[in-house]
Amino acid sequence: MDLANFLIQLLNSVQYGLLLFMLAAGLTLIFGIMGVVNLAHGSFYMLGAYLAWSVSSMTGSFTLAIILGAVLSIVFGLALERLLFRHFYDRDHLSQVLLTFGLIYIFEEVRSILWGDDVHGVKIPDILSASLPLTDNLSYPVYRLFMSGVCIALAIGLYLLISKTRLGMKIRAGAFNRDMAEALGVNIKLIHAIVFAMGVALATVAGMIASPVSSVYPNMGSQVLIISFVVVVIGGIGSVRGALIAALLVGLVDTFGKVLLPQLAGMLIYMLMAAVLLWKPEGLFRQ
């Protein structure tokens, strides 16, 4: 592998890793702060992708689809939290797993009823549809760079929100010691509703942003769910910073694994996970 090729593959890894981060961040937030295992996380990704497709094909505007989808997903997240998840905080993880596992099937059926089982493509907005030539026969789609940009912006935004704002302080306090935070006057119920809605919105937006390059198809959520869990486990459950590092690590291992060790490509990231867990059973950055 020559240097140019190596650099391009490095770019591929970072780009893939950032997308994984966006998915895993929502999952790790919901688990770390609320203690809820949310298997339906991948379904929000799928719903986001279908939403982007249906709104953009109806209105012709991808930007509008993203804005509308983000607003809808927050409303949806708040409603889900109020109606279902709130009643499960005190239950054990098995109940939560059963609830969210059931939700996967419900969301798949709703998707099938609303949008059918066809494969769809979402058009890349014209301003982002160009490609940058890298070598004489390989170019890099501008849209992929745009995706990376969005993911970096979200990562920075999340960091600032959690570590620099008053809301972030309350969120951290609630995660650290719920009863104490409540006794000091923090409205934990509200905090949980906000965090849950944020997690749902992150997954939905990830689905919408990824839809033009990933295509839109049934069961697309279950594929990303597993890899998101791998990222969360490697990074340390509940740690957003850990999720970022782990996502980049998984992106790197997956990309170079496919090229250098194609026979093992399917299991390399799981081997990585096993190795990390042996070394640090709590993940890289356990909160």
Add this chain to the structure above:
Amino acid sequence: MTSRRLVLTRTAAIVGAASTGLLLPQIARAQGNKVRVGLMLPYTGTFAQLGVAIENGIHMAIDEKGGKLGGREIEWFKVDDESEPAKGVENANKLVQRDKVDVLIGTVHSGVQMGIQKVVRDSGTLCIIPNAGVHAATRALCAPNVFRTSFTNSQPTLALGKVMVDKGHKKAVWITWKYAAGDEAFEGFRDSYTKAGGTIIKELGLPFPNVEFQALLTEIASLRPDAVACFFAGGGAAKFIKDYAAAGLKGKIPLYGSGFLTEGVLDAAGPAADGIITTMHYSDSLDTPRNKQFRLAYAKTFRSQPDVYAVQGYDSGQLLLQGAAAVKGDLNNKQALYKAMESAVIDSPRGRWTMSKSHNPVQDIYLRVVENKENKVIGIAAKALADSGAGCKMG
């Protein structure tokens, strides 16, 4: 509860059930006058639409001939196999043992097919495979009572190699998902391409159903082959086509593939798919009177456009009709039934085809190019192509 009471209550229940007629119909049904046809197809999940298209095709073929098999009425039994290999044997047994079907038609998913294959080889029930292309069904595990009306996984790509070499592409890269169907498709490509004098410079793969292609596309660009051949299907195929174009490879390195690459995904893939050349046993745009008549009739009946799966279902119906007609509806006359089905000539929308010795279609494979969201037929890549049937011993 004591065992005596248990016996008593159970006996009472059986007597009660028998006297009210709950058990009697089952006994009567087993020797009934109707032909019992079992459909084991996916009605939920990713392949749900394929299951529906196949069932539509079967009904259409049989209804065209008066809705009977060899003069006998039909009783239908349906099982949703969910494309779930773990339940393959159990679901096949529901039809074979519980419903005692005379013929089992199914299925789409190759893994599930292996479950069916086990059950029907043991029971000797007639089985017609309307889609699943797994080699073993008509190779090492072939059976006198198993017939396929679709293809083997390597059949479309077996026609691909020579086409590519004829166009001057001497060095090719192969890319697919690493799973059974991908490996079997590769076998067809490898055999035909190397036989025609081409060299496969690299075989790239990624685990099924991973769709992160960027690393491998970068690899393709640096390898600089004359052409790329591939096997992908469904949502992953749409993404591969778009990623290939977005990476700037489209127009520089021609893309070839098994026809499933461009089935049902052309709307999703858009202009990125233009110019892709594929080989397959059917195309929606096949310009023959037989195909046009079929498509019109299907669209009128089911208010949707037929696809290759509907054609395979239709041919399954035709094959069953011909077999049943030859034995005048007596499907227990197995020797004569199988003989008739082996020598059947199916007047299919895809063109006439016959059965190979291992019970897989001997059929023309078409050469198709994508133009304006349509698989346009530009010729026949291989005439009357048969699967090798390697390892098949009918005993």
